[in-house]
Each structure stands twice: as C-alpha cells, then as structure tokens.
Amino acid sequence: MARVPVAEGIFTWPSDDPQLVGSRCTDCGIVTFPSQQSCPRCASMSMAEHLLARRGRLWAFTTQSFPPPSPPYSGPSGKEFVPFGVGYVELGDVKVETHLTVADPDALQHGMEMELVVVPFRTDDDGNEVVTFAFRPC
C-alpha cells in the first residue's frame, strides 16, 4: 500500500520534511498557493515555483462539523465522517487555507504557532492511502 498525495504538486512528496509548493511573481513578488501561471496582482505571466515555510501562525479558524457535499468532497462520509478543523495559517509571505489536526475550537487560538504535517485522508479504490496536508499546533 502506497501513500499517495491527494493532488500532485501541492506539497513536496515523498519527503521527511514536506513543504507546500506555491508560486512567486518575479515582477511584483506576491506569493500564491497553490502555484498559478499568472499573477493576481499585476497580471504578469512570470511566476516561479516557491516553497512555503513549514511553520506559521493561525490567522482564522472554524470547524467542519458536517460532511461537505459530495461531490466534490471525496473523504469519509456518513458514519465514517470525522469533524475536522479548517483555518488559515500565515506563513510569512502568504496565508494558506488548510485542514487543522485539531477539531476542538477550545484547543485552538488565533495567533497560535502551527506546523505543517501530512496526514491520512482516505483510502482509494486501489487500496492506497491518500494523504493531504494539514497544520497542527506546535
């Protein structure tokens, strides 16, 4: 059984110290996640790959307490569904929206330090473990 990423190119994988893969505009310097081919600030087509910091601070958060509509959601649903946290983590040059490993709002605080982890998300039809990125308090 392999551990496969939920999508190619959004975090470095396989890796012991995975990093999110964004892009940076070589004209105006804005950083995006995931990478995109044109700049949302200056419309430049000159975007370079940019690896994001592994640590940052929690900027906003909530909980996802019900299974999201499927499709597009492909994770565990029905009785298998486990509520998860969602938030934005500020990584210095960009804020990234992400799953949080903690779903208890009392255990989360605006501004707390967070770090990137890669976590199991679901099992695909071939029996592979699909993994995604998340942030956990650190």
Add this chain to the structure above:
Amino acid sequence: MSMDIAVVGVGLHPFGRFPGVSAIEMGAIAIRRALADAGAEWRDVQAAFAGSYEVDNPDAVVALMGLTGIPFTNVYNGCATAASSLTMAANSIRLGDADLAIAIGMDKHLPGAFSADPRLYACPSWYGEVGQFVTTKFFGMKINKYMHDHGISHSTLAKVASKGYRNGVLNPNAFRRKPLSEEEILASPMLNYPLTQYMFCSPDEGAAAVVLCRADQAHRYTDTPVYLRATTVRTRRLGAFEVHSPWLPIEETVGPTVDASRAAYEMAGIGPNDVDVIQLQDTDAGAEIIHLAENGFCADGEQEQLVADGALEIGGSLPTNTDGGLIANGEPIGASGLRQVHEVVLQLRGQCGDRQVPGNPKVGYTQLYGAPGTAGVSILSV
C-alpha cells in the same frame, strides 16, 4: 445621476417550498403582482432583466406573460444577482432604451448547502476533494475571527438569529414563521464553529419583481413613488477575506460590500445616518453583524451593545431585516435581493402592518454579498 428612477411596483411570490410549482410559474406570479401594484400591463414593459441560478433561461416566463418581443436579458451574478438585474433595469431607462422596465428574480433550490465543481470558481479540484469548497465554513471563519478581533459574543449571534425568526412570524411571505429562542438557537447542532444550524439561512424557493420607470412618469402609475437613489455592484479586491480562497495575500483590504456601499452613498448623496430601514445579507447571523459595520451603520465591535439594546429591532434605532431577512425567508438566489427591495418599498410606503417601522421611514438600504466575492447595494427614498 443622469436621470432619476422610480420604483412604481413590487411583487413577490412567497419564499419557502412549493412542490409542483416551477420557478418560472413563481416568476410569473411575482410579475403579475408587481404589475398590479404599478397599475401597469405586461404590454407596457419595454425591457426586462431576470436573474436565476437554477433556471438557464428565466426569460421563458414570457410564455406565461405574453410574447411581446421586448429585449429580455438573463442575469446571473451569484448572491448579488438581484442587484445586477436591478442595476441593469435602471440603466436601460437611463440610456433611453425603455421608459418602463422590470427586474425579476426566481429560483427553486434543493435543500442543503450549495455545491459545485471548484474549477468553476478558479479553484483547484483538490480544494473540493478535501472538503474545503464549502461556503458555510468561510462564514464560520470570518465571524469567528471578527468576534475575536472585536469582542462579539456567542449570545449576540443567537440574539440576531432570534430577531430574524421573530420578524419572520410577522411576515406572511416568509419561509420560517416560528419563533426560536436564543437558547434553542445556541443548542442547535454546531455546523461551522461558532455558527449553529439555526444561525444559517437555507436555500429555498421563491420569486420577486420590481417595476421601474423614469421618475418624471411615475405619476402615471402611483401616488407613492419610491426613488431608486443608487444601485451598485462590486467584486473583491486583492487582500479581501473572501469565500473560496485557497490562499490569501499578507496584505489586507476591505471587502466588496464596503466598496459597493461607499459608492452607493456617494451616488445617492445620502449617508448611513440618513437611513431609516436596513436589509442586509444574513446568510448567517454573523454576516448580519459584520455587514452592519461594513455598510457604515456602526463601528466594528459596537454591534455587541447595539444588539443588547435592541437597536436592530423593528422599533429600534437601526431596524434591520424587518421581514426576517434570509434567516426567515431563505435564499432563492436570483430573487433574494428583490425581496429586500420589496420590503423596503413597502416600509417606505407605510404598508408593512405588524412589522411597520414607526416614524414614517424615508430612506431604505439593501445589501447583498456572496461567492466568489461579489456585493450589491441599493438605496431607496421617498
């Protein structure tokens, strides 16, 4: 403003669930009511703009109204659809294309949260696969951060929702007409912290129509014209905190509601202190609280005291969502903003009965907001 525009007729098909009735049929009923209100006939209408999410061609309503050959434009602009159809109808009069124009909205949604392919919103597929392409989660994050930054309590969220249901009881056209207490709202299932089930509106069904004309011809239709002083639509700028954003830049700016609101006040020559009755997009109770500040009715954080003092009640200093808002009416997307205009017009005419704002209100305000970061505002006055 180049030409004054008057609202001379408003009509509504109630909002709720109507098995066996199509969106088009509801649209036709709303049109007939708006025309009857204006004392006009369908053959008098020279231009039409109809908004819908579920109906590709709402102009098909002509099959039920009369095939008069008029220019008829279908509009979709997310939750701000009605602001767009209203703006376009007003502009068709300003341009001289029509003397009498109609804006229509109709929708018939299935229950439950909206869903779509994230790629249609310029988001990657994985964003939907992992369960982040969820509008309600955005509203949870936005109000949770706002409460932290500006000292708003959970109790205030529940009080605002409870006020919505209470006003819905007074509105025969509303979907939810049962009062819910602050305690019941707080005790309902948590959907996206801090927002519970009863703090959210639901997608539903309904239709609304608004008949507009050149202000100098309004006397032909009514003794009580209401003037459309401004109508604006704006989209998000880089740095606004918006729904369906896999990332945000470090730089921060205000949301499109603030931009649409400022432009509308300028266009109307009216300020927030002049407004007597307010309709805001309350997709959830938190949105109503944030939108009060975004539209200039208070400073960030003042909502806590205003709600405690009853300022948002029908008899308060800032009567807000007097017909129950989206919380009590639900959201048929294409029609929602015209329902707000319908309510404001009835309030300014003094026709709202049990939910009439006292003291002869003279200026009304409506605001819409939705994915992927679009807002609309209108200001009306007698």
